[in-house]
Amino acid sequence: xxxxxxxxxxxxxxxxxxxxxxxxxxxxxxxxxxxxxxxxxxxxxxxxxxxxxxxxxxxxxxxxxxxxxxxxxxxxxxxxxxxxxxxxxxxxxxxxxxxxxxxxxxxxxxxxxxxxxxxxxxxxxxxxxxxxxxxxxxxxxxxxxxxxxxxxxxxxxxxxxxxxxxxxxxxxxxxxxxxxxxxxxxxxxxxxxxxxxxxxxxxxxxxxxxxxxxxxxxxxxxxxxxxxxxxxxxxxxxxxxxxxxxxxxxxxxxxxxxxxxxxxxxxxxxxxxxxxxxxxxxxxxxxxxxxxxxxxxxxxxxxxxxxxxxxxxxxxxxxxxxxxxxxxxxxxxxxxxxxxxxxxxxxxxxxxxxxxxxxxxxxxxxxxxxxxxxxxxxxxxxxxxxxxxxxxx
Numbered sequence: 001x002x003x004x005x006x007x008x009x010x011x012x013x014x015x016x017x018x019x020x021x022x023x024x025x026x027x028x029x030x031x032x033x034x035x036x037x038x039x040x041x042x043x044x045x046x047x048x049x050x051x052x053x054x055x056x057x058x059x060x061x062x063x064x065x066x067x068x069x070x071x072x073x074x075x076x077x078x079x080x081x082x083x084x085x086x087x088x089x090x091x092x093x094x095x096x097x098x099x100x101x102x103x104x105x106x107x108x109x110x111x112x113x114x115x116x117x118x119x120x121x122x123x124x125x126x127x128x129x130x131x132x133x134x135x136x137x138x139x140x141x142x143x144x145x146x147x148x149x150x151x152x153x154x155x156x157x158x159x160x161x162x163x164x165x166x167x168x169x170x171x172x173x174x175x176x177x178x179x180x181x182x183x184x185x186x187x188x189x190x191x192x193x194x195x196x197x198x199x200x201x202x203x204x205x206x207x208x209x210x211x212x213x214x215x216x217x218x219x220x221x222x223x224x225x226x227x228x229x230x231x232x233x234x235x236x237x238x239x240x241x242x243x244x245x246x247x248x249x250x251x252x253x254x255x256x257x258x259x260x261x262x263x264x265x266x267x268x269x270x271x272x273x274x275x276x277x278x279x280x281x282x283x284x285x286x287x288x289x290x291x292x293x294x295x296x297x298x299x300x301x302x303x304x305x306x307x308x309x310x311x312x313x314x315x316x317x318x319x320x321x322x323x324x325x326x327x328x329x330x331x332x333x334x335x336x337x338x339x340x341x342x343x344x345x346x347x348x349x350x351x352x353x354x355x356x357x358x359x360x361x362x363x364x365x366x367x368x369x370x371x372x373x374x375x376x377x378x379x380x381x382x383x384x385x386x387x388x389x390x391x392x393x
Contacts, residue, residue, distance in 0.1 A: 067177075096134035125313045126164075128151070157171040293308040294308070308350070309351075
């Protein structure tokens with residue numbers, strides 16, 4: 001098939017897609033963060049906690065608790081009229097001594113629900129085992145707690161199960177159905193802005209996880225079926241080019257005699273990204289992993305190499321805070337001026353993007369590797385001191 005033929009087919013696809021009426025984008029969709037776990041967690045906790053100024057009262061909390069109670073694999077019983085839902089305590093990022101658990105919902109000494117939330121990523125580092133065996137959940141001493149305990153793994157359908165048998169997997173779809181019903185039944189009595197915010201969040205979940213009408217085939221699927229050969233050819237070429245760019249990035253990195261393959265480890269994750277780290281950077285202190293993680297984005301509108309320093313798992317926030325303290329104001333400012341951002345994401349700690357020139361990708365890779373090595377010269381002494389002081393698991 002000629003390039004001209006492919007261009008004509010793509011133009012036809014574009015014209016037909018332009019004619020498809022799309023629903024309004026959600027807020028997280030506009031920001032390009034529809035599947036960002038920390039935002040889902042923040043929004044869910046915001047609506048579950050009746051102390052927040054959303055004017056929904058305890059409606060969302062009650063619906064969530066009913067969803068947990070109605071699942072066939074849980075032992076939790078839905079609150080009755082004797083339960084004062086205004087006294088239910090909702091916390092996020094609760095300390096366990098082995099990394100923070102996402103959400104803890106507690107009612108006096110009668111019951112608690114410990115929830116680990118997943119959106120697009122799987123469980124990391126057997127974290128549910130650590131949480132299930134934790135002696136403390138915040139200020140709760142678990143082995144002295146006489147109330148009902150429920151451990152929930154809230155994840156998309158068909159996700160891999162949690163490693164800990166104590167955690168019950170509940171699909172987002174099950175919870176969202178209860179939340180949507182609660183919103184629909186009580187919508188008239190609430191201030192419209194709160195309704196809109198809550199509905200927007202639920203719409204985000206439904207779109208991101210494909211909770212759509214299965215009685216119809218979308219126009220997009222029809223187009224894919226018609227042009228599958230052309231689309232698959234383009235995707236294959238895209239993936240091959242991306243893989244080749246990662247191969248070249250790795251080769252350039254190890255061309256420098258100061259970075260030997262004996263000292264460093266490389267972990268390839270399909271064609272999405274690679275990890276570069278020293279063995280001693282894994283399992284630091286309470287299970288923290290430190291690594292450099294280059295990502296390559298080939299969107300024509302924003303082609304770039306996103307360099308990341310990941311500080312993840314375990315008590316990652318303690319390690320990040322210590323790195324900030326060790327860097328001090330001068331070095332932090334130097335990094336900021338040179339384009340590094342403190343993003344404090346679930347995995348990424350510091351990031352910088354390098355323009356990827358389509359016409360000269362190899363030069364862009366050299367620029368990115370040079371930037372990463374300059375960054376390493378600043379960060380390495382501080383990382384090594386933390387590793388030496390905290391030790392490894």
